[in-house]
Amino acid sequence: MLGVRGRGGAVPEGRDEGRDEERHEPVVLSVVIPMYNEEEALPALVSRLRPVLTELGVAHEVVAVDDGSGDRTAELLGAFRLGWPELRVVALRRNSGHQAALTAGLDRALGAYVVSLDADLQDPPEKIPDMLALARAENLDIVYGVRADRSSDSGFKRWTAGVYYRLMRRLAGPSVPAQAGDFRLLSRAAVDALKALPDQQRVYRLLVPWLGFPSGRVTYERAPRTAGRTKYPLGRMIRLAVDSVTGFSAAPLRLATWLGAGAFVVCLALLVYTLAAFALGRTVPGWTSLFTGIVFIGAVQLICVGLLGEYVGRIYTAVQNRPTYFVRDDTATPTTPEPAQGSAAAASTRAAGGAADVPRVPVPRA
Incomplete structure (x- = not known):
C-alpha cells in the first residue's frame, strides 16, 4: 500500500515520513552572501552566522555566491557544506561584480524572507533575528540595516560615504535611507518585484527604496573588516557612484x-x-x-x-541584453544546473521542464 508522494515518487507506508516532510519544509529565511576571495574571512563568518540561524528555530538556507574567486574560497565552502546541510553554494563562472553576485543569490533564494549580507562581518549577522522579528511584527517587506556608527571606517571613507548618500537622496529622492548599504531583509514579494525589473546594471541600495514597499530600520555599529582586504577600493566606489547617478537620474x-x-x-x-x-x-x-x-x-x-x-x-x-552572470554550479541542483540569467538556453530549459526545483529567473525585456 502506498502513502505520501514525495519528489522521488510514492513512499511506502511505514517509512519515516516525518523526516521526509521536515526535509522539504518550506524555507522561511534565506541568507544571501556574495563573496570574492574571502578565504580568510570565511571561518569567522561561519562561526558567527551559524549559531544565529540555529537559534532562530526556523527553516533556513545560506546561499553563498562564489563570484569567481581565485583563492581557496570555493574549497572552504565545499568543506563547510559537509557539516552544514543548510549551506548552499552558487558558483559563478567568472568574476561578475558584487551587485551581479547579489543578483544571482536573490534570483535563486527560496525563502519567504531573504537577507543579504557581506562576508567581511562589518555588518553583524546577530542583527538578523531583529530584522526578521520587526518584519513579522509590523508586516514590513523591507528592513534596512542602517549604520549608526561608522567610527571603524577611515575619515576619507566616512566623508565619501556621506557625500554619496547626500547626492543619492537629492537625485533619487528622500526614500533612500542614509548610511544603508546592502545589509537588508526583503520579503518574497519584494524579491519577486526586483526579479521582474529589466535593469542589468543594478544598484540595490537605490533599486530597493524605489520599489516603495513598507520598510523599517535596524541600527547597528559598523565593525572593522574581520580579515582580508576590502573588495571596494576607490575605483569601484567611483564606478558605483557613476552607475548610481546615471541609472537613476537624468x-x-x-x-x-x-x-x-x-x-x-x-x-x-x-x-x-x-x-x-x-x-x-x-x-x-x-x-x-x-x-x-x-x-x-x-x-x-x-x-x-x-x-x-x-x-x-x-x-x-x-x-x-547579455546575461548579468553565468552560473557554473549550484549545489541545490547538481545534475541540472540552470543556464545563465536571461539566456535563450534558460528559456528552452524551462520550456522543456528542466530544473523544476530552481526558482524562475525572468528574461530581461529588450
Whole structure:
C-alpha cells in the first residue's frame, strides 16, 4: 500500500515520513552572501552566522555566491557544506561584480524572507533575528540595516560615504535611507518585484527604496573588516557612484545643458572684451583671455561628451541584453544546473521542464 508522494515518487507506508516532510519544509529565511576571495574571512563568518540561524528555530538556507574567486574560497565552502546541510553554494563562472553576485543569490533564494549580507562581518549577522522579528511584527517587506556608527571606517571613507548618500537622496529622492548599504531583509514579494525589473546594471541600495514597499530600520555599529582586504577600493566606489547617478537620474544631462549655457555666456563676454580690445588697439594682450576661453570651452565640451557617453553606454548594454552572470554550479541542483540569467538556453530549459526545483529567473525585456 502506498502513502505520501514525495519528489522521488510514492513512499511506502511505514517509512519515516516525518523526516521526509521536515526535509522539504518550506524555507522561511534565506541568507544571501556574495563573496570574492574571502578565504580568510570565511571561518569567522561561519562561526558567527551559524549559531544565529540555529537559534532562530526556523527553516533556513545560506546561499553563498562564489563570484569567481581565485583563492581557496570555493574549497572552504565545499568543506563547510559537509557539516552544514543548510549551506548552499552558487558558483559563478567568472568574476561578475558584487551587485551581479547579489543578483544571482536573490534570483535563486527560496525563502519567504531573504537577507543579504557581506562576508567581511562589518555588518553583524546577530542583527538578523531583529530584522526578521520587526518584519513579522509590523508586516514590513523591507528592513534596512542602517549604520549608526561608522567610527571603524577611515575619515576619507566616512566623508565619501556621506557625500554619496547626500547626492543619492537629492537625485533619487528622500526614500533612500542614509548610511544603508546592502545589509537588508526583503520579503518574497519584494524579491519577486526586483526579479521582474529589466535593469542589468543594478544598484540595490537605490533599486530597493524605489520599489516603495513598507520598510523599517535596524541600527547597528559598523565593525572593522574581520580579515582580508576590502573588495571596494576607490575605483569601484567611483564606478558605483557613476552607475548610481546615471541609472537613476537624468540630472547629469541637464548639468551638461547648463554647462553649455554657461560656456555660451562666457563666450559672449569674451566677444565683448575682444571687440573692446580691438577698438582700443590692444589686441596682443588679449591672447591670455583667448587662450583661457578656448581651454574652458574645450573642457566643457569634453565633460558634456563624457556624460552623454555614459548614458549611450548604458543604452548599448541594454540593447546587447547579455546575461548579468553565468552560473557554473549550484549545489541545490547538481545534475541540472540552470543556464545563465536571461539566456535563450534558460528559456528552452524551462520550456522543456528542466530544473523544476530552481526558482524562475525572468528574461530581461529588450
